[in-house]
Amino acid sequence: MKHVVNFSSRLCLGLSLLIFSGCANQPEKSQDFSRHARTPTQQIPPNQSRSATPDLRPLAGVGGYRAETVSGDYAGYQALNHFIDFMAQKHGFDPYYLAGLFSQAKRKQWTLDYLAKSDKSLKAQPGKGSWSRYRAKFLDTRHINSGVSFWHKHHNALQRASREYGVPAEYILGIMAVETTFGSYVGSHRVIDALTTLAFDYRRRGEYFRGELENFLVMARSEHIDPAKPVGSFAGAMGLGQFMPSSFLEWAVDFNGDGHRDLWNPIDSIGSVANYFAQHGWQPGQPVVSSVRGNPAAASNLEPGLDHVYTIESLQKSGLSLGTDCHCDAPLRLLWLRHNSNDEYRVGYPNFYVITRYNQSTHYAMAVHELAQAIKTAYHNGKKG
Template identity: 75%
Template sequence: MPAETGAYRASQIGGDFAGYASLQSFIDYMAGKHGFSREYLYGVFSQAKRKQWTLDYLRKSDQSLKSPPGKGSWSRYRAKFLDERHINSGVAFWQKHKHTLERASRQYGVPAEYILGIMAVETTFGSFVGKDRILDALTTLAFDYQRRGDYFRAELENFLVMTRNEHLDPVQPVGSYAGAMGLGQFMPGSFLEWAVDFNGDGRRDLWNPEDSIGSIANYFAQHGWQAGQPVIAGIQGKPSSLDDLQHGLSAAYSPGQLQQRGVVPSKNCGCDGPLRLLLLRHQHGDEYLIGFPNFYVITRYNQSTHYAMAVHELAQAIKLKSAALAAN
């Protein structure tokens, strides 16, 4: 078993989380399941700070989730990412890490532009990886965010296992307000399962561009990315029955089921499905698209049609500009 990292020892929990019976139970669980010393975890959690801002922000976000997407919602979301800053940063990152991206594409079958699309949306290629300590974020959400407390307690468990395995001081790493880490913003559970040491230095370091490139590519491959297959397509003609079909990620159709309703993709994915009917609400009107299995793979990173579309469009824009520069 790897050694615990950091000189943290205490006889009880102090600081912002002193007196939390649920945290005491969690420490007992970590000691029993993973062999952590209680005194070590008392010392670690005595360093944790409660993030009230995060709780307030997520409660507001929870309220907005209950509302259906309004007119222009995709236009507003798209404008946050499809700009010169994201595209130019992607082109520069591709030029700098060309050989690593090519190696990842060969090994995992994932085009370089989609690896870049993830980094563009998540952190603009590392320009903002977050400023909250992971320990603070996950401890706050594990024990004070009722709606998803079980999820964040599991991620806190994963984080402590990860830091011990990788010989990291658990108080030091910083990331997003929700505990995501590195250029690709992996949660600790994703790190344990899909992060790779792509530069061969013996460590998995998601703040390192090479390890991040390999890890994102591996994530896509392990979630079913189909090499050489398209991501989305338009719809031929103007079927009259679109409003009768369920759109979004939860409804899956075979090509035959859509064809029976007059919904035919403008390109053939060469697959039996499952296909998703996507609704994008522009300022000037609504647009329906077909999401192929590779589109669904992108949504395994973030379960949002808008997110996956932003990744897809940025991937294409970065690829197009990179090709244009190479041709000149």
């Protein structure tokens, strides 16, 4: 069949051999995708499939793109040519369509420079005042008032999501507040540019982003979206809840019943965030964080962070007690929050860990939690008034 012809080999074919005489010497600017044909790794619940589901309709996708070879910023990328072969063979995409689409993709040097700097600080310990600075970005009047307004406007959808998925409305709102302030800023980078750049020019996590690019193309075709149109974050996250394409395929839902999953639609976003939490193990009625009595810093056997798990009994043996008891034998995590003037410790319950499945950061999850509580308080106080 025409659409499974090897695209990298086809670069050297054509009506005129003269046109393609230099193809054997085109530089390979990234690793061969044939060695990286797996979809991205991600922590998910047991028995959940995370690979993209083949969708053979229509072969070309939306947008009318077509080219014999990739031109533009990604001309000559052999890894991209192998990726096109892969998409044709696994998902039935027309390689000429993909060549036309990727000829429109722009390389985002700013993104690569930014990630190069941030990668250097990945393992750095939190500095003094780091939590105070991070918290101040989100725990403000703008985020809280926007949350209250959004709750009033979408009360019915939030109530239904809470009922169906067991996730309180305030935590759905906490995610949207931190991610996009309820859609006021969903990002300005074309997703195709972001993912292509990271898939083929970002060595540290190129394999992951090639998987996300695969899922994005499948998503765009299944939802009948022109893949050159959506915009999102510099890393390719989309919509009010900033889902990556793999998360879209796994957990996005059509919550407004119009036949499409649209993460730029507030109703679909509400249902999708709630479903994400539920599928990652949210426990209705259970606490999220607790205060700690005692001095965790004095206990040599305790380490803060998401990678270290404790039981209530082990914390008690270390001289600590919790302000909230979940009445359960659940894995607990010690959280270290550095204010400007002091260090604070909290304990995160399994529901706190669920929030970190959205973003693996103690600061992020604490901001979501505190915003959720602040929005809930302001919302109910407003109703009383």
